[in-house]
Amino acid sequence: MGFLDITNVTKSYGAVEVLHKVDISAQEGEFLVLVGPSGCGKSTLLNMIAGLEEITSGDISINGRVVNGVHPSKRNIAMVFQSYALYPNMTVGQNMTFGLEMHGVPKPERDRALAEVAKLLQIDPLLDRKPGQLSGGQRQRVAMGRALVRDPDVFLFDEPLSNLDAKLRVDMRTEIKKLHAKLKTTIVYVTHDQIEALTLSTRIAVMNGGYVQQLGTPKEIYDTPANIFVATFMGSPAMNILPAKVVMRDGVPYAEIFNAAHEACYLKFSQDNLAAWDGRDILLGLRPEAITDPDGADRKSTNIASLSNLVDVTEPAGSDTFVTTTFCAKGIVARLRADTDIRAGNSFDFAINMEKAVAFDPETEQRISA
């Protein structure tokens, strides 16, 4: 039993089921991120936790209490909306204390809570302004302030950073993380941005098509994705997926792939659980940062394969150089150090960190784990 338990929850609109038997559990103080592409059901799930959408079947419990059918205001939650949803006719101060006022908290107490939160978020000078007079970042702070004043069991964030410009988004992201470290309140955070998910969370639920594809820590999600969807959705640039064949040599599994000249190359697997797949096709997953120049390769890795191949395109991105090369007739992205001497059209010795390689079953698209 966790602090927030979502057990066997489904959601249907008429005959259409949009969430299928979702099971998620989070401990007190955890930062749970629901991430997925548009229409995956993550916002619907958040609204169900908030009580803004009805639960078709299953249970949601917060702090040991099943909250199905409980009014949103009685769940002891606070929500930060994508559009901030600040009341335009009220000042910042009134916005932030509206919830307390509705719950019958006396004025002196409201003022004390307001002052405390305003100081924490450094918005004291804004308290008498109307939301229309604030910048995007300030509105974002006020929206968070309104949630903080309530001192709830769970904070719900619905894509709170998607309306900010790129730089501010990064700043606010850090700030939310700091805030969580300080307050240690349980947070459920919805986003479609996989970087936000990886940087903020202590636990991620990757969703697609109304199913939870994988629930785990950021490291589990990134290093051992449960299936092709999770592998390609999390991480930027996306993980390279290559059609390969398992070949056993002296009892050790190798992946057979083809380079740009259609010559077979063999990469030794680190995991030895692929013996059963001898001679069968698999999908090989390699993250761009696992394909580097020999000098940039991970020195702690015990399994670096060297492979020469033709360079198609180079994209210097300042901190890194992204290189496209062709294996198995597919464009593969490699991530090299910024000042690697590499030219399109030439051949280059790539270093492939096979410790980080993942193998998938081409039929089910699930990771081959045991």
Place this chain on the structure above:
Amino acid sequence: MSADVQDSAIRTGRITRALIYLVLLLFALFYLLPLFVMLTNSVKPLEEITGGNMMALPQNWTIEPWLKAWSTAQIGVEPTGLRPYFINSLLMVVPAVAITTVLGALNGYILTKWRFRGDTILFGLMLFSCFIPFQIVLIPMASVLGKLGLSGSIPGLILVHVVYGIGFSTLYYRNYYAAFPTELVRAAMIDGAGFFRIFWRILLPVSGPITVVSVIWLFTNIWNDFLFGASFGGTSQPVTVGLNNLVQSSHGVKEYNVHFAAAILAALPTLLVYIVAGRYFVRGLMAGSVKG
């Protein structure tokens, strides 16, 4: 290129501009002509109208026709002037507008923020009431008013106008609130505000523009209505019926100056409403159509 040439999208020379203004001015004057005729003739003695030029300014200014139209003109069999009719109209229009606007606002709020199964059909049916011609409902309405014991009374007229106006006010508020972010209502729900609290504290404070539209529209329509007033007014007829009875009376001398004054008096409240709230009218009509 010289710097003083403005190369804007609309390039008009001084002469074209002057011509445009001249034409506009002529149109404006033409449009104001009836008001000019009514105003000048309402402050003339009757002989000046019957014996001469309608367009001329009065030689002897007099306020007599106005006083007569207000309090002593013969309307029907009683020499009451327009005053009792005017008061009837006020007693009818103010509650009718208030009730219709409040109900329309609540309807719009429910139809957009508390959606339920079949709400669009219900809204569609309510819109129908905007298209039903007045004449069709006269006889059923008379029968309903009779059964309610409201025929020939001001409450009866109020009921008729509320029933007729509610379609329009619902349309206005529904479309206005449809553009109002639902997230705000959800935030207020989480904050613990109930149905009426959300309406009162969150939606109503930003409903100024559409309320002005609704009030102007309803006020003008109800004040200017003649058919319902003549049909269901009974002993408490509104000012439009009074004016008609005054102007149409077929005995005695036709006192044109008094008629003009009475006509202006009858039109004054709607004019006032437009002057006071008119500039919000366009703003309110535009609201919601453009994001901003």
